[in-house]
Amino acid sequence: MSVVTVQRKVLEKNDEIARRNRAFFSAKGTFVINLVSSPGSGKTSILEQTLEYFNGKINVAVIEGDVQTDLDAQRIARYSVPVVQIVTNGGCHLEANLVEAAMANLDLRDVKLLIIENVGNLVCPSNYDLGEAMKVVVASTTEGDDKPLKYPGMFRHASVLIINKIDLLPYVNCKLDVLKNNALKINPALKVFETSCTTKAGIPEWCVWLEHNLSRR
């Protein structure tokens, strides 16, 4: 029996492309968000509200990641921002090389903010760095307050937690404090926002905070 010592990270190729993407975004002066959540938590609605806020203020571009269809890209096209759809054809997450390839169809000149909406999935996207400046995880009240405990990886890697659908709190089995505390036990540095895309509660706070972050760079 002979042994070859390897000691390499399994996802080092993805990490290498992500570093390349990050350098590319930095050179373009584009701040990049990787928006992640389980399916149906309201990522696309948060994205729409964010586009609404920045409309006429700064140039924003969007990459939509979905397993099938360009329905989300169609939704976003209404906002007249450059949008590229990545269809993963069964793939459960975006990888850095898909984002790199999407750059061929996206002109980032004068684009200050690029939002990548990842495939709806709380597990797989957490392992794949895309080259973003920050991961923003959306958790909705309808999913219950135990999601951070069940899917800690996603909450550990995120910088921001948006708790969405707070208008439904009276009707669902979810305690806001419990959800928040569970997330903070995994990642005490998380910046938390509470939003509803129906009543618009919390949306301005999130957008103003993001705007400050953009101008600080």
Place this chain on the structure above:
Amino acid sequence: MHELSIAQNIIEIVHESVPADELPDVRAVKLRIGAFAGVVPESLEFSFTALVADTALSNARIQIEHIPFTIQCHACRQSFSNEHGFVICPNCGGVDTKILSGTELQVDEIELDDVHAEAP
């Protein structure tokens, strides 16, 4: 099911680490996987076995060393392990902690038979 993509990455690393004519000799690919690496070992084993079937690596199997989740508190300097992935110090309540282990996803070693095996 990103385990399929992870298995693909592992196979690429094996191809880069072992000369092509020795691939049939590969018996074990030893991995270090943290408790919070976000990988389901059974799915990874299934994916790997499915991908190497009828290839030069069909004799290879993965062996997983499971690494527990541990943190160290900067304030009280103590180290702790917990199964939830919490990073708050259970001793002093400090939040300035460092994850020591539990997020690894690494190919550690590859074991080969010395007797030359036949490619399928």
